[in-house]
Amino acid sequence: MISTAHTLPRTLLRLLVPILGLALSGATAAAGDAAAGKEKSASCIACHGADGNSQAPTFPKLAGQHADYIVHALQGYKSGSRKNAIMAPLAVNLSRQDMEDLAAWFASQDGLHTLEGQR
């Protein structure tokens, strides 16, 4: 009886630790793929530049921007919470994975100096 009381929590832990590990690694795997993002960025180049360093001040630089900021901005354009006549029709066609991939690509480029980029 006593031994069961001791082993049960251990057994549970042995089961839970890998499950938690999987959940965490799953979250990372769902993040963007920069190589796929590069492919998908063809339609962004005209305004934001090939690597996200746009040449015109009317088009924000995306290079070096935090990936989560880029995803958030794109979701805003898609949902309408952030209004822009140019970006809205572009974002409407992007899936969450497209957004993550594009964000990973632009975030990995040299441009804005964010805290992440200075590490």
Ligand code: HEC
């Ligand atoms: C026809 C020009 C044009 C194209 C093509 C374009 N954008 Fe934009 N983008 C803009 C403009 C203009 C803004 C600024 C809009 C605003 O003020 O909210 C913007 C803003 C953004 C922002 C927000 C930046 C910030 O600093 O808040 C993101 C992210 C973005 N674009 C991503 C993309 C992606 C990804 C693509 C390709 C799928 C793309 N854009 C294609 C013109 C364009």
